[in-house]
Amino acid sequence: MRSRGKEIGTLDFLQVNMRRIRPFHQVLKYGSAVGRVRALETRYIDSSRLERLIDADYATSLEILDEVAMGDYLKGAESPSEVDAGLARFLADFYRSLEEFLPSGSLLLDFFSCRYDFHNLKVLLREVLFGRDRSGLLHGLGRMGPDLLERGLEKPSALPSPYRETLEEALGKGLTPQEVDTVLDRHYLAWRLSLARREGSPFLVDFARASIDLANMKVMVRAKAMGKPQSFLETAMAEGGFIDTSRLLGLYGEAREAMIKDLENTAYYRGLLEMLEQEEITGLAEFDRRSDDHLMELVRGTKRVSVGVEPIFAFIHSRENEVTVVRTVLMAKLMGLPGEETERTLRKLFRE
């Protein structure tokens, strides 16, 4: 990753990144799917629609959402649980429709769906190990399904990789709830990186690596704020990001200012780490929001690609992001929060 301060050489613009030149068959693999995505991209949430959504009252905002695909799923939703259920149904149908036209052998859906499998596994583990409730289970999303995962809790060897290894590690050591979460997050990030590598897309690999960096930095900032020992960080950090974990571990003993200073030359400083210089950490919600915005900037870069895996990736990522944004807006309305406050917590949209 290019450092921020690096001077651009006179002939840099002539350099060809051979990694970005893809063979004919690889570009072609997603040709038809790109066409379908282009046709489906017409009903999306852009900034003007979002502005109307924020300004409207709850009932009117549901009417505005009728203009986009997810509106049908939110009809009559009056409570947070109904909104969540409607959005989950929308996402489940959305993934099902993608399955119909993505080429065979594509790992793109696995790349996105494994998030829900790991989420469900987390909910089930919390129930089994710590007696928490299972209301957070997401049905219809993910490749595995909660039932299969539940059976896997009794016999991890029945589950495919990486869920088997994840369960074996999480069940084996008598971990605390927080440690269980970090084990699952680490396996999730590593699995996504391995899927990206198998898919053979440099963009996907870069996205997965940037996600790992952002997650590692979040763990580091949180551990620092909570005064956790370095050994916690060693088990919680995922390998494979652009920033080596040994560098982050080496920085952990430093004061927060020195830590941020050292990371100043990374792509994550502007807009993300710089906020930590000014603000005392009270919660990591803002860090999460800015991390998502950083990833969205990466995804926005795919607008230049006409055929390949990137337009499909951007389509799925932007739809997921729209769901997050709509959920935030509707929940804020149900809780009676003012529009300005909601606006501050919203993620960047793919299209402005």
Place this chain on the structure above:
Amino acid sequence: MDTFAGLSGLHWALLGAAVAVIGGGAGSSMGITYIANVAGGILAELPDHFGPLLPLVVIPGTQGIYGFITGVLVVFVMKPGGGWDALSGALGFQIFLACLPVAFVCFVSGAYQGLTAAGAAGMVAKRREEMGRALILPALVETYAVLSLIVTILIFFTVVKPAMG
């Protein structure tokens, strides 16, 4: 037999024709495959967009035609009055060199025109009325294929043909 670098004039001329036809044809095939794939996907969702998409699918096919024209010119027009045996190795090599602009430029521009057309097809999918503007973008790539054909023809008729006497 008069040869140049071990090949007769006819051999060089045929090699030039073959390279031009293969380069143009391969470029067009790749370009059309790119855009046809994307157009197929769009048509699965929006079947009434066939009309506006068709020119975009067709446009990368022109490079193959330029390669074909070059091949035909070599075989029928550049044939010396005294038959192919009268073509010296050096003149045959000149014909081969004259074919290279079409061979290379049409190969590259055909493939890239397909990619550009695929991007333009996205515009048409979203706004059917953008078809006119969308066609301009891949048409710009066409410029260089046309220029290469002009240069090839110019070399044939201003350099090689007069040298044949």
